[in-house]
Amino acid sequence: MASPTPSPSIPELLTTWKGNFARNTSAAFDKLRLQDYIRLVVIIGAYALLRPYIIKLGGKLQAQQHERDAADNGAEIHPNDLRGKIEIPGLGDSDEEEDEEDTQPGQWGRNARVRQRKFIRDALAKEEARLAEEQEVESDKDIEEFLIG
Structure with missing residues (x-):
């Protein structure tokens, strides 16, 4: 070789x-x-x-x-325009699911789903409150700019 x-x-x-x-x-x-x-x-x-x-x-x-x-x-629509107009599945305003108990058999993981929905609802509420506060601060800055200047 x-x-x-x-x-x-x-x-x-x-x-x-x-x-x-x-x-x-x-x-x-x-x-x-x-x-x-x-x-x-x-x-x-x-x-x-x-x-x-x-x-x-x-x-x-x-x-x-x-x-x-x-x-x-359809890029003319700003994402904030959609806020509150689109229903997020599992995030209803009623708390019927939380008030009911596990009376039906075969409802595995129901409590976990309810806890997750509560968590998401609370997180969305906190984020909306934060955004509203930021918007107020921005408008206060604009007003202050005109008052000082």
Whole structure:
């Protein structure tokens, strides 16, 4: 069985790649005819002239796509506008579930669900109170700014 050839070191690889690049690029330009040079100049010139227009066209198309996406998502509605309008499942205002006892068989985990609903209801109430307090502080700052200034 033949032994595998050792892999060249990184400096050897870089030297080889540099030699290949220099040899291939010089050979590519040595073989070009006048017609090939003219074709190359025309292609580069057309790209340079048309590139700004292509970029503008792409920008317009992208803006139209963003407008369509924004119209589809209904992004005009602020999340705070939905507060209190959407019913969160299991968070009814009545405490009927908490008052009832486990009289029916097969109600496994019922107490845990009730405790979780109470916890969520309390957390939402605390968060709403905090947001209301922050809003009052902001309005007080605005008023104070006008009174002092």
